[in-house]
Amino acid sequence: MILRRPFFWIILFIAALFIYAPLHGNNVPLREDLILVAIAVILASNLNLMIGYTGYVNFGHIVFYGLGGYMGLYLATVRGWNLVLSALVAGVAVSVCALLFGLAILRLRGAYFALVTIGVLEAVQAFVSNFGPWGRSTGMYISFDAYQPLGGAMRALWITYYLVIAAMALSMILSLAVKNSKFGLGLFAIREDEDAAVVLGVNATVYKAIIYSVSAFLPAVAGTFMFYKNGMIDPSIAFEFMLSLEGIVMLMLGGQGAVMGAALGGGLYETLRSRLLTSPTLSNFHLVIAGGLLLLVVLFAPGGLIGWFYRVIPRARKVIE
């Protein structure tokens, strides 16, 4: 049972900290920082299901976030649905799309799969840029009235913050649950040697498609909340290829394959990035730093921060999963 794993409670504790910290003294700047950190953790954790667990590099992971954002925003504002319901429906819809895509493209392996994921991102972006109901390349803007159902813009910002934190906690719990399941063991077997896994009885085609679809759900949900909070969406920010790449850097940095590794990498990278972006001298310099960091990690700590931590304290593996 997942409740018996110490790390489950650690996740809840982290989520509680995220909720408590900005609430203390109504610290809005901190909240705005933390929501970006939470988004990074969500993206990195779900990407970890593909890269860290299954061994398939998805360069276009951000497509789930952007597409979820579009669908959710459309339902919540144009259709006037409840925000949480819109997010869940967007999540399910994006997951179903991912499942269908996955069954088709996951027959490819290695570099070929990685390349096609970029193609998927480009194709979806091109489609959305020409899709009338979603505002084509200008995207969609939310009028201030759209926040009325949540009791005005001020309250809506806090509510979306809590919802994003919930999605973050769920992402980590999902990673933990998959890691400790039979399904997860099947994925690990695919990562280590797909041919051997199949000979041992793992239905690799179905497993890969399922995890690809599962890894789409929470990013899509989070996309709805985030773009709702921002009040606007357009194709270039929803499907930002750079953010997709940065997701991979986060994973490498924190340590792929470990729940805490993905979360740590996401959190640290985003913190660093926002510092650099807002610094007047170093603005836009963050990609240079990201590249340098990636190089250092790949060369000297292939297991990322968490891998290094496990090496120093091997017993930590059992608690910090």
Added chain:
Amino acid sequence: MSSILEVRGVSKRFGGLLAVSDVSFSISEGEILGLIGPNGAGKTTLFNIVNGVYKADQGTISFAGKDITGRAPDKVVHLGLARTHQIVKPLNDLTLLDNVTVGACFGREYLDLKAARAIASEVLQRVGLGDRLNMMARSLTIAGKKRLEVARALAAKPKLLLLDEVLAGLNPTEVALMVELIRKIRDGGVSVFMIEHLMQAIMSLSDRIVVLNLGRKLAEGRPDEVVHNPDVVEAYLGFPDIVDKLSREQN
């Protein structure tokens, strides 16, 4: 005795190369059938066809009364046909226990994690790796990796086990242990179909032997019949009468 595996007229072509050509044979329940032949004879290809890694161009394969021709490897394992690989395929960054748990989880009984772990540690004891459950598979020696292959296949609770050169690269002590293990597996009611180059071992283990050369079945029979078959001797050594000549010279 009823037969567990029935292979009829199987052929497989890779481009211009006819790797396996019209091969037929059967394995009885509880039998150890050896498969020998010079390098490139098509032995491993035949294994790959039997467990579904390759699709046969022609012919049929039935296992335990079911037609399994063209069925994917993961489906074949569920029916109770497990195998090892000549070139070992350990799941490197998983522990030995996890490696074997995969076999038990997705094998014939499709066990849940907890039951699979219990079976896995029991099987690892049986193959002599019981003291290294939490070791990473990558750090095993080649002999250890071969045992791990056998353990993973055994954990699937197969009715028929395909062993692809599990003795190659082992030292004499390790060979003796492995031969003993294979006997025990058979005595536990599992039929065995094995490829082996180590003549002494396969001659003593097998009930019957099939000889493959250039993709065709050259001979089939009891081990002592097969070694004296002139076609077999020619395939291996080039001269059909070399055995007689050598034994005359020795006398």
